[in-house]
Amino acid sequence: MTLEEIWPLFALRIRCGPLELAPVRDDDVAALVDLAQGGIHDPAVMPFMFPWTDAEGDELARNMALHYWQSRGAFTRQRWGVELVVRRDGVVVGVQAVGTRNYLVTKTGETGSWLGLEHQGRGTGTLMRQMLCAFLFDHLDAEEITSGAFLDNPASMAVSMKVGYRANGATRESRRGGELALLRRLVLRASDLVRPLDPLEVEGLDAVRPLLGLD
Numbered sequence: 001m002t003l004e005e006i007w008p009l010f011a012l013r014i015r016c017g018p019l020e021l022a023p024v025r026d027d028d029v030a031a032l033v034d035l036a037q038g039g040i041h042d043p044a045v046m047p048f049m050f051p052w053t054d055a056e057g058d059e060l061a062r063n064m065a066l067h068y069w070q071s072r073g074a075f076t077r078q079r080w081g082v083e084l085v086v087r088r089d090g091v092v093v094g095v096q097a098v099g100t101r102n103y104l105v106t107k108t109g110e111t112g113s114w115l116g117l118e119h120q121g122r123g124t125g126t127l128m129r130q131m132l133c134a135f136l137f138d139h140l141d142a143e144e145i146t147s148g149a150f151l152d153n154p155a156s157m158a159v160s161m162k163v164g165y166r167a168n169g170a171t172r173e174s175r176r177g178g179e180l181a182l183l184r185r186l187v188l189r190a191s192d193l194v195r196p197l198d199p200l201e202v203e204g205l206d207a208v209r210p211l212l213g214l215d
């Protein structure tokens with residue numbers, strides 16, 4: 001068997017316009033580490049619930065590798081997530097992720113994403129989220145998609161609004177282990193999705209659905 005036959009997510013490709021999303025493989029980790037070490041956000045603010053970008057150098061690199069391995073290794077039908085490496089015109093620019101719990105019942109996924117600083121502000125964050133949401137609704141039978149953004153993260157909020165998410169309350173969180181921060185909760189229904197202008201091309205879906213228990 002090939003590795004793609006053993007682990008069908010490795011054969012999944014989602015393409016639209018200049019972007020391609022593909023589950024992170026070990027070969028992608030070095031490029032993602034280079035991007036993260038080059039900066040993802042102003043260090044004075046923390047956009048992530050888990051402040052993984054506070055680590056630096058070798059520690060950041062090892063933590064990222066462990067995160068991608070853990071995400072794959074912890075896969076169960078009751079709790080799975082997929083981290084997709086985003087390429088724009090063939091260049092690695094960031095990650096678009098989805099996490100789920102009891103997906104066969106909830107049909108809900110929570111999205112999260114990041115881009116290297118030099119790749120932000122060109123519409124990539126919006127398109128990669130539109131692609132993942134269209135894929136989840138059209139090909140994985142999703143019924144609802146959620147996300148969250150701290151109130152001081154206008155870029156993430158703007159992307160969610162452009163894609164069609166609606167505000168769904170806020171939670172009080174402890175950020176960086178000590179500071180109170182409000183996390184805006186967001187929810188997207190299929191009928192509200194603002195679809196990408198170009199058609200979505202999906203490769204490798206047939207073996208992914210049974211892996212998730214959908215067929």
Ligand SMILES: CC(C)(COP(=O)(O)OP(=O)(O)OC[C@H]1O[C@@H](n2cnc3c(N)ncnc32)[C@H](O)[C@@H]1OP(=O)(O)O)[C@@H](O)C(=O)NCCC(=O)NCCS
Binds near residue numbers: 162
């Ligand atoms: C969030 C993120 C993925 C968005 O990607 P992106 O490619 O920059 O997003 P886009 O270019 O598609 O859209 C960004 C929107 O935010 C808006 N925006 C950016 N900074 C803003 C600010 N300070 N105030 C108001 N709006 C702002 C832009 O104007 C744009 O909206 P527009 O197209 O209507 O003008 C990216 O900024 C990122 O990686 N940020 C750091 C990590 C992060 O915050 N991840 C999300 C955690 S919830």
